[in-house]
Amino acid sequence: MTILYIMIPVAIILASFFVYTFLWAVKNEQFDDLETPAHKILIDDWNRKS
């Protein structure tokens, strides 16, 4: 059971890391347009290569 004294802080740190990343992503407008990037991935980059 003593392992819990390490595991709980680790779990809390991990959770807060993910929350922080999420908040960062929201502030960076990553969630403002959910449709366009989904289409963008389908476009080949051939224009830039040539």
Next chain:
Amino acid sequence: MCSQNYYSDCIHCGKAIAKKENALVNDNGNIFCCWGCETVYKILKKEHFSLINKPHTGSSEYDILDNESFLKDYVVLQDGKQGMRFFVEGIQCTACLWIIDQIPHWIPEVENVHLNMSQNTLFVSLRTPGFFGKVVSTLAALGYKTYPIKNPDEARHFQKKENHQQLMRLGVAGACAGSIMLYSFSLYAGLKGQMAVVFQYITLAFFLPVFFYCAQPFYISLWRSLRARRPSIDLPIVLAVVIGFVLSVFHLIQGRQDFYFDSLSVLILLLLASRYLLSRTQQKFLSSSYLLSFFESQICRRWNEVHQAYEKVSAHYLNTGDKILVEEGERVPADGEVINEWVNINPSVLTGESLPQKLFKGAKIYAGTQVVSNDAEILIEHTAGSSRIGKILKKVEEQIYNKTPLISLTDKASQYFTLFILSIGLLFFFFYSFVDITEAVRRTLALIILACPCALAFATPLTQSLSLKKASKKGYLIKNAESLEKLSKVTNAFFDKTGTLTQGQFEFLQWRPPHGNESDNFMPDKETINAIYSIELHSQHPVARTLVKQLGKMCDKKLPVHSLKEISGVGISGTVENNHYKLLPALLDNGNDDSDIIASTVAVYRNEILVAYACLGDRLRDDAKKTIAELKKLGITSHIVSGDKEAPVQNVAKRLDLANDGIHSGLFPEEKSTLVNKVPNSLMVGDGVNDSLAMSSCSIGIAVQGSVEASLVAADIYSSKEGIFPVLDLTLLSKNTLSIIKRNLVISFIYNFTAGIAALFGYISPLIAAVLMPVSSIVIIISTITGTKFMRNFNK
């Protein structure tokens, strides 16, 4: 796939096209869903288009976009570089995105473009200023209609921030609720001793951000509704959350085992999620302030004394006393006086009148009317803002702002429910406190927490957002969820005539024989048709224009005309191949059985003998009769309010089997508004500026396809589907949505009532509460998603 909802597939991307009108056909007869596909297809087939040669853009029509005065209002500065936001019409699929992404390659001065496909907006930033006009003309050359959008005002900026806040709260609530669940699980599983105490404090620690940060919107909106003295579903929620928190902390200090942290955090998470979903679906549509700026950004030609030429300016910068030129097909941007000889206008936007009007020199011309033939030179008397249409728009805005908010069914029900539960709790506490005071406190509080109609609080926004989504898939844009509930209560529907019940276009309808009864396919002989065509070609009268358009298809040759005589406002005569023809307006007793509306009849005489009647007018929409009959079955009485003259309105009413007392003709926009306003629970369906005032003053307004911007602003719902059938469809949708909400209410109250009683008798431990709460939520979510039969078939 249903055959009536299917026309063809896009040859490039394979997307199904529902209707012929939406399809684009190129010169080779290939069918596309959008201009992007058409262009990409061309490139792939290497048809006179290559990526090295950018699309040809010769016109200087859009140079106005780079004017100093225009930029002031529209440009956004980003890292010292100019940017502008546009609304692009016709964005459909990846091909559009691809082609628009090529713009920086064609115009090297463009730094970056960003297309937002969910809002159809495009952001363009420039390396060197002065190239916005080129970007727009390139887009126009590609086939996209583009409007500049004013730089984001305070409100829009605030909305974006609010969205971020909501999402952040949702994320934090999710993380905390998840963690609390994990720790609580081991507690429920029977963790004892020192470790259990540690776990309990950890759950408290995770609940704190939920309580103080995530649940903030509920406190704020409760405070607002309390101040406005309106009932709100937030009251029982906040009550449950606060009491639950206090009680749990109290138990924690006492060393007892009863906590509600897990149930409460999940409740808040679900509530936030459903409300976020609803606000996201509502915001997908352009807000009304957006649309107004389109109207102002119209470009027109102003006379410049110095250069002795017309220069292009935005309608926004016109002044009183300016001379402007409005070309055929354009809308008049300001009120003024006609200074050239004559002009034909279509005043239907303002008056609803079906016939084009001829204005002579010195006549008043109003902003918003459309020039049908001959270019108009106008001396401006009132600019857009103070013009008649401008004043109407201003009033519309005021009325939208002052619309009384609806107290929704859920809010009303929760008010009574909260009162009921609180009084039961108090009664119980009063009597049980003689037995055991601490137990009385505990059980009363447990009752309040459990009896909170929580499931209902998130099921309602969920139901609404599902309905809004379904509607938007079908092409109905509903501005807010409130409209759905309002629409279900409508008992009186008011329809505009021109453009709503009818097609709104002046067109050729049919030939009629000179004598006797109707025969279905009467046609004058070829010779006569040729002669009529040749004669009417010389006239500028709107009736003649319409006839020429129609006869152009049937006529095989143009003949020379001798001794042509046009009697202004009466008719025209001429000699073709030794026969003398006379075309005169005629009064015709309207038959009772034909399906169209006749606004004007022309009698054709050959050598003074009547040979045929040509009937022109506005066609009734195909679905009008059926829709009105179906609405009647739903208990909704239909009325016509029109600015047109009595005869055509009576005619329409007769064909739609409407009672005489429900027909009002010759109304000004202001009169329409007062008339509609007198009737409670009224619905206004219209398309023109003359309807917009009525739309904003009645309880709910629907703008049909082809409406002008002004009515889009005023209306609560916009249908992008043709015809007025959407009115019926939307009414049914709203009735079904409300019945699901009612069903959820019943389920929720039965559950809460039983759980509340059990709590009073002390049967509910936090463990059982933790199980019961999500179960009730799931039941209600299933009920919401299953919906009704109508809802399930809605998009099929």
